Amino acid sequence: MTIMKNFSRKQFLKTAAGAALVLVSKAFSTPVQAAEKFFREPAWKRKKPYWGYAIDVNKCIGCARCVDACKTENEVPREPFYFRTWVERYILRRSGEVNVDSPNGGLDGYLPPADPETVTKSFFVPKICNHCENAPCVQVCPVGATFLSEDGVVLVDKKYCIGCRYCIQACPYGSRFFNPITHTADKCTLCYHRIKKGLKTACVEVCPTGARMFGDLSDPKSAISKFFETENTQVLKPNLGTQPKIVYKGLDKEVR
Amino acid sequence: MDMAIIEMLRGALGKVSGFIYPNELELQWSVLIVLYPYITGLVAGAFVLASLERVFDVKAIKPIYRLSLLVALAFLLVAPLPLNVHLGHPERGIEIFMTPHTSSAMAMFGFVYLWYLMVVLLMEVWLDYRKEIVEWSLSEKFWPKRLFYKVLTLGVTNISPRSLEIDDKLGRILTVVGLPSALLLHGYVGFIFGSIKANPWWSTPLMPVIFIFSAMASGIAGVMLVYMLACWARNVKIDMPCLDTIGKFLLTAIIVAFSLEMLESLQTVYEAEEHFDIISLLVEGKLFVSMILIQIIMGSITPIFLLGTVQLVELPEKARKIFYALAGTLALIGILAMRWNVVIGGQFFSKSFLGFTTYKMELAGREGLLSAIGLGILPLFILAALLYLLPPWEKTKESI
Numbered sequence: 323m324t325i326m327k328n329f330s331r332k333q334f335l336k337t338a339a340g341a342a343l344v345l346v347s348k349a350f351s352t353p354v355q356a357a358e359k360f361f362r363e364p365a366w367k368r369k370k371p372y373w374g375y376a377i378d379v380n381k382c383i384g385c386a387r388c389v390d391a392c393k394t395e396n397e398v399p400r401e402p403f404y405f406r407t408w409v410e411r412y413i414l415r416r417s418g419e420v421n422v423d424s425p426n427g428g429l430d431g432y433l434p435p436a437d438p439e440t441v442t443k444s445f446f447v448p449k450i451c452n453h454c455e456n457a458p459c460v461q462v463c464p465v466g467a468t469f470l471s472e473d474g475v476v477l478v479d480k481k482y483c484i485g486c487r488y489c490i491q492a493c494p495y496g497s498r499f500f501n502p503i504t505h506t507a508d509k510c511t512l513c514y515h516r517i518k519k520g521l522k523t524a525c526v527e528v529c530p531t532g533a534r535m536f537g538d539l540s541d542p543k544s545a546i547s548k549f550f551e552t553e554n555t556q557v558l559k560p561n562l563g564t565q566p567k568i569v570y571k572g573l574d575k576e577v578r
Numbered sequence: 579m580d581m582a583i584i585e586m587l588r589g590a591l592g593k594v595s596g597f598i599y600p601n602e603l604e605l606q607w608s609v610l611i612v613l614y615p616y617i618t619g620l621v622a623g624a625f626v627l628a629s630l631e632r633v634f635d636v637k638a639i640k641p642i643y644r645l646s647l648l649v650a651l652a653f654l655l656v657a658p659l660p661l662n663v664h665l666g667h668p669e670r671g672i673e674i675f676m677t678p679h680t681s682s683a684m685a686m687f688g689f690v691y692l693w694y695l696m697v698v699l700l701m702e703v704w705l706d707y708r709k710e711i712v713e714w715s716l717s718e719k720f721w722p723k724r725l726f727y728k729v730l731t732l733g734v735t736n737i738s739p740r741s742l743e744i745d746d747k748l749g750r751i752l753t754v755v756g757l758p759s760a761l762l763l764h765g766y767v768g769f770i771f772g773s774i775k776a777n778p779w780w781s782t783p784l785m786p787v788i789f790i791f792s793a794m795a796s797g798i799a800g801v802m803l804v805y806m807l808a809c810w811a812r813n814v815k816i817d818m819p820c821l822d823t824i825g826k827f828l829l830t831a832i833i834v835a836f837s838l839e840m841l842e843s844l845q846t847v848y849e850a851e852e853h854f855d856i857i858s859l860l861v862e863g864k865l866f867v868s869m870i871l872i873q874i875i876m877g878s879i880t881p882i883f884l885l886g887t888v889q890l891v892e893l894p895e896k897a898r899k900i901f902y903a904l905a906g907t908l909a910l911i912g913i914l915a916m917r918w919n920v921v922i923g924g925q926f927f928s929k930s931f932l933g934f935t936t937y938k939m940e941l942a943g944r945e946g947l948l949s950a951i952g953l954g955i956l957p958l959f960i961l962a963a964l965l966y967l968l969p970p971w972e973k974t975k976e977s978i
Contacts, residue, residue: 351762365741383928403587403603422597422932458776464685465673477916484673485666487606489861494929495778496599502580505666562775578930 329496365455365474366539372510374476374539374546375523376555377448379572381533384409384410386428388525389535395513395524402426404499406510407450409523411416412576415440419577432527447577448526448534451476451510452558459489459498459507474539474567477516480506494559512536539567596933605925605937608945609918610660613953615767616790616917617657620815620957622764622790623797623831624650625699625756630827632753638823644970646801647810650760654695656967662955663944678808679952683770690876698756704730707968710738726967765870771920778853779860779924784842791835796913798828798905804961806903811972813849818895822888825902829885832909836878839916856931864934869919877912888915 357546368374392407393400410428413435414420414531425432428446435441453476458475460468467482468489478489490507492500501508513523519538521527528537549555555569558577570577586604594603604938628635628646662671675692704711712735715727744870765786769775771787800826807815846857861869888898926934940946 400583401584401587401598402591404763405600408600420932422930424597424600427600432974446866453628458774461681462774463679464682464688465670466679482670482673483667484670486664486684487662487666488682490601492774492776492926496601496929497755498665500604502583568791578932 323550339427342548358556363537366486369472370540372455373452373517373567374474374537375450375568376546376553377510377568377570378533378535378553379445379447379570379574381531382409382448383533384411384428384432384448385530386431387426387430387528387530388448391528392510392526395516396511398508399434400431404501404508407448408447408449408495410443410577411448412572412574413444413578416441416442422578445572445574446519447570447573448525449495449497450568451493451512452476452495452564453510453512454567455562455565455567458492458494458562458564459509462492464488471514475512475517476509476515477511478507478509480504483507494562495560508539548557550572582943587941590936590938593936594933596928597930598928598933599930599937601624602928603935605922605935607921607925608621608937609922609947609955610664610867610945612914612917613660615764615771615921616796616914617653617660617766617954617957618767619789619793619796619913619917620800621650621654621657621694621797622760622793623795623799624653625760625797626794627756627798627801627824627827629753629838631756631761632750632830636647636823638819641817641820642801642805642824644706644772645796645805647699647706647802648964648968648970649804649961650797651703652964653957654699655960656953656957658666658691659956661952663953675791679811683766683773687766690759690763690766695755698752702749702752702756703968704732705745705752705839706747708734709737710740710968723967738779761790765790771924776924776929777924778851779857782842782845782919784838785970788835788838788842791831792913792916795828795831795835795909798824798831798912799909802828802902803906803910806899806906809964812918814861814971816878816899818826818898821902821933822898825888825898825905828909829882832885836874837915838883839878839949852944853931860923860927861933865919865923868915869923872915873912874920877908877915881909882913884908 383570386409387406387445387467389405390397392405396406398404398406400436402425405427408423408424408540409495410422411428411432412420412422415437417440418576421435423432435444454472455470455474457476459467460470463469464486465482465484468476469479469482470476480501485500485505485507487507490500498509499508513521513525516523523534523536523546526534534545535549537544539547541547545558549571550569553571555571556573557566557569558573560566583604590603627639628643629648631639631643656708662668674685674688678688680686708731711727711730715724715731715735717728718724765891768786768789771780772782773788774780802821806816806821808814844853884901887893888901893901922937926937928935942948
């Protein structure tokens with residue numbers, strides 16, 4: 323009470339004016355440096371190991387052995403609408419028309435394009451979960467059943483998932499599906515059971531052309547680190563701020 | 579494995595148009611998730627109507643004050659059911675409350691819901707009925723009912739004028755707290771959709787605001803129709819000044835909701851971002867009937883025209899009643915269509931913006947049409963039970 327009594331109106335005004343002055347002077351004296359403000363040290367500089375993944379679009383031949391290997395390794399239902407990874411074919415035509423297909427995720431092979439003389443270019447784009455640093459699926463999960471692991475992999479705890487499917491809605495890449503056996507959300511785990519033992523992911527293991535690369539980003543000498551550092555790469559839908567850890571080399575502007 | 583789903587999806591494969599990511603064939607949120615914002619909206623709207631009497635002293639709608647509260651309560655009790663029925667593991671649903679993930683809009687909705695149910699609505703109904711509950715607990719002849727009221731008194735039997743005065747004051751405070759809570763409740767439902775940046779059909783900061791105003795429209799229309807039906811069933815004359823006032827509020831709510839929706843559409847068309855082509859195809863194609871015809875023309879413009887006519891032209895009582903009943907029904911259908919267009923419409927197009935999937939509603943089954951109809955009319959049965967146990971009429975008779 324005595325403190326309150328002693329704190330007169332004059333003193334209050336003095337303190338308020340002082341505080342305002344400090345704030346104003348701070349605003350003028352130390353302008354925020356954009357470069358400092360926006361620089362974020364990547365997580366793999368702090369944590370070890372930290373897994374990364376890269377795809378070289380120019381090397382992919384669309385054989386879909388990766389899709390097959392993934393389904394076998396991870397017991398993904400063999401239906402044409404459940405995939406942890408799939409391969410899309412893009413056909414760009416002289417008219418500007420873009421045709422995309424992925425028959426059974428690529429497993430059924432691709433028919434030769436109609437009117438081949440109008441085709442300007444065609445290429446294959448393998449897709450998997452982007453293991454985003456800022457993953458929207460992790461953000462929206464109501465019970466925290468999906469999470470970013472210490473080593474940079476987005477995982478689902480299928481014993482905890484309640485099956486609300488909010489994460490599937492939140493994923494901009496269509497990387498998740500609802501598993502009809504477990505009745506929970508399902509997605510690429512980067513073959514977590516394999517990489518923990520020092521093995522490669524199934525898709526990388528079987529890729530005959532080396533279009534898919536995987537490794538430890540925290541090791542500066544690893545091939546994946548070199549790839550991240552030296553190649554010109556892109557990520558999918560960068561405007562959404564999800565910060566994918568799957569990077570693409572040679573990605574065309576038409577790829578969605 | 580769930581073979582029914584697999585069979586259904588195999589059938590859907592041939593109906594895809596353009597390119598979709600292969601996992602997008604299955605439409606994740608079914609008709610049950612259409613019901614969820616619809617029911618929650620009715621709750622929020624009915625409560626806002628009740629608050630108008632209590633907080634803003636709109637005397638004319640006194641006859642429907644208690645009825646609005648009971649409508650809100652009946653629908654609120656059912657609101658989380660469609661969500662839980664829809665879960666892959668309904669038995670784990672409780673985890674949303676036990677181990678909530680604080681960054682999840684869905685998890686936080688659980689707490690907003692509990693707050694609203696426990697602290698606001700139940701308390702308010704109890705305080706408002708306390709005097710009668712005590713009286714009924716003594717006078718009721720049928721003993722199970724008497725016991726029910728006795729339990730409901732919670733052991734507080736003091737109904738002295740001073741005590742009732744305190745009740746009234748507390749009730750008023752609760753309504754003042756309740757009004758933002760009701761808006762928060764439904765605004766939050768809008769946020770569950772509006773915060774999904776992966777989906778441009780949902781991702782707009784206007785979503786919670788649009789949801790709030792359409793909720794008001796649906797709740798007001800709902801209470802209005804229940805009131806008209808109840809009067810007809812009880813063979814009591816409708817209090818016309820009350821009905822006219824509700825009509826005015828309904829008109830206002832529909833106009834605001836509709837204007838916001840149109841502003842949002844204008845923004846989408848004008849900005850014409852990457853997703854514009856697929857969105858315009860969606861509206862012209864798969865959503866033409868449910869959006870252009872039902873939501874906009876039948877559910878918004880027609881009620882505005884009907885209710886506007888009542889304001890501009892002096893109509894006899896009978897015609898006004900018909901206009902109100904028609905406008906209320908159309909508004910309710912239109913808002914249900916709006917929920918459909920948001921929830922189902924938002925899942926039709928691929929996030930590659932290159933194609934569409936399809937949705938075939940099951941008839942039976944956990945997430946089928948029958949289940950949805952069941953959950954949709956369940957609140958009406960609860961309302962009937964509430965009207966039987968806590969008749970809201972006594973007080974209104976005095977006031978008429």
